[in-house]
Amino acid sequence: MPDYGYKVVYADPKLLAEAGYGALSDQPFLLDPEPGYARLPNQFLIDRGLGYWDPKWRGEKRNPIPPSRISMKNFARWLANALEWADTRSVDLMRGDYVSDLIDRYQQEMLKGIWSADNRPLAPETVNPRVQIALEFQMWAADKGLRPPFVIPTTTTTYIAGSHDNSRSHEAKVIQSRKGKVKVNKRTLSFPSVEEIEAWRERVYERPEVGATEGLIVDLILNTAIRREEAACWRVDTLPLDPKDWKIVNPDQPEEAQSVIVTIRYGAKGKQYGIDEHDDKIGPEGEIHIPLWIAKRLHGYRNKERLMALKPRLKGVRPAEARRIMEETVHLFLNPVTGFRYTGDQIYAFWSRVQGPAHWSPHLGRDWWACRYLEERMKQHAELIQQMLKTPNVSMEHPMVLALRDSAVTVIQMEIKPQLRHASSRTTEIYLHWLFAKMRVPLTMTRQWVALDEEGGEGDDE
Template sequence: MNYGFRVVYSTPGVLESKGFGRVAHLPFIMDDRPGYHRLANQFLIDRGLGIWEPKQRGKEESALPPSSVTMKDYAHWLANFLEWCHVRAKDPLKANYKIDLIQHYQVEMQTGIWSRDNVGLKPRTINVRVSIAAEFLTWAADKGLREPFHIPKIIKTYSSYSPSSFSGRETKSVETRKGKVREEKRRLGFPQEVEIFDWLQRLNLRCTTEALIAETILETAIRRAEAAAWRVDTLPIDPREWRIVNPEKPIEHQAVLIDLRFNTKGPEYGRDHGDKIGPHGIIRIPMPLAQKLHVYRERVRPKALVLATRKAKSRSEAERIRHDAVHLFLNPRNGNRYTGDNIYDFWRSVDRPRGWSPHLARDFWACSVLWKHIQQYWSIVDRALNMKVDESVFKILQLQAETCIQLTIQPQLRHVSQETTIAYLQWLSDRLGINMNFHQNWVEQLSQDDLEDGI
């Protein structure tokens, strides 16, 4: 009987008890026997502990380990490649980049021959699978397990915003893997604001706590995983300790600085109460939202915590539950913390606009900020729309848009790829109804993989 390749995790505590705590959090691959795939799992261990990393090859300093989510993705992508090799009777240690990875594995995914539904896969899915397969084979070559593995590279050039440059732009070049499938660039579209408002109202009728979480995402552009990991004291308990960046403004226009470090995107530096400790970031939250969160913390959350402690069979167990309840948002039905998956589920639990998701809410926040900024230059916009103008007018608009993205949007989102910047600028062009030639002004559109200069 063929079981297929699959990704599994060890039972919590088992590996730690046997002295393998360093790798207990890592996924591992079972092959079709089923059996432990030693070669693939050694790669995942080296990758997961930062022992081997494509950019650090041959260097003495070790790399930061990838996050748990990234390692899970790596394992699934690699398992897919290894199963393809098994089904096609190919030895992965003898695979050739052009013939096996590109002309066969990649083409079969494009045409749907190698897919669950016999339908061609998305370019992004194909590219990440081929990339991790190439990483695995490069690692094997570095370990002396196969002959050298050659990946042809090409140089791509792009133009980016640079405040230190006289022209306001800087041309950069990056090296990227040859043979990647061209990915379609995102074209953003959002529901009408009244549709979003109505959806939020429906969610509020269902559960006020969940509506507050959704409002927090909408008002701050945090990720759903970050919202789930929001701590009781992420917003300081004492309002007198709130860091207000513009105290001279009316309260409705004030903003409070907040530190984020749990479940943030990027390297993983440890775990705390089930959450990844990630890179530190500082964001702004509107004062009206801060006041709502404070009221929830003081008046609503304690009731949910009581429900959680009722599960305890002893006073000491109840005290432990209270001590471990570090998360701000608790489910009012059972007192449990919310997870990122919980947020995704309740987001879709009421009638919603088509395609409306927590991730799209981040883009909606960014584009709303961008639109508000551009409206300050409405005289230029009006001139561009109603008169024949030279290219310099469009360049002024584009520079203003890029400045807003660089100085306001990017610090709040804490991760804006070149591809995302293009999507925001294209959305602005569509909203204005004018062609600002972004594709020509940005010499080359690159995905985040290209910018990271990875395999």
């Protein structure tokens, strides 16, 4: 029989519900190389997915908010890779050792490109979660008495964490992390030129039939920094149906500067509070500002182009069925060719399909919005910046530098992070580095302003 390797699969939700296992409708399962049901790995994924076991509580109590559907999908893929490696190398994870097997072999083979699809070294962002989930599988097995206990070497780190509501308030925190984790290089932001982005945007709009809709999605992401999944889950009534009900936060400003507050929760990153009847994740609720001119374009699309986009699904159906389809189609953005909603993956696909700048993605579009916003807000301090640039050998402790840094941090903490929602505190330092590089300020940011990534946190969404 051919070797199929490990594969991530999903069972039919209706069949699971009829059998009394509705809670597992979004649960990924693994098939082994036979192919057959991978019993122990799947029991681990079930316990992890339902919150009966996690690396913090180790089964002592149930996690009331288990991992999200996306996280579980990632866990299953990472575990499948580790199991595939273990089978290929004749390593029994039920007896394997953290240091000699996972670190010295599995991790090293990925870093050297020995264990990768194209024989190229894998990035730390890929290696670390694969090793982590393999380790969790071993920890779970040990807690269940399925393998001997083992020691996980850890290191203690103290860092300075900034307050979310006060840019000048900082406190020391202590965390423990496992030894052997590959160090992730700090992200350095680099964006395409305005001309490159505009040329790419025009190519999106020029796509036959779908260009106008997909261009509007692009403009919404670039002007609000929402995630692609949030754009896919944007409802018809996310922006109130009646413009009279729009909450304009700065009505005293010129219309081109006004913004509307809307509430986001479907598809939002973070803890999963459930899956609604339209198969959308219900995440943490948060408010964002959208430019009034974007709100007006969304309102126009909602009342005209979107109704036209539903026609392919209504063609040839009876009036009662047409009403049902219209009532159950709650998402704003519909593909005018099919009449169905856009998914997050489809947004990423069309974003990448036209010839765009290198590494340009919806996620980088979020950072682009944040940095452009920071740059515009810091133009209010143009005189201070010019004075600093004229000062030879300026030090990071110079009063002008401290004043500029405090102003920038305040903008990031009080204005940018609330718009981004669930943004890692590491972005504070990343955006500061980008700002100072943009201004060509000859100084090195050495103070630790941000928290280290939390162990076991959800991965970044694309």
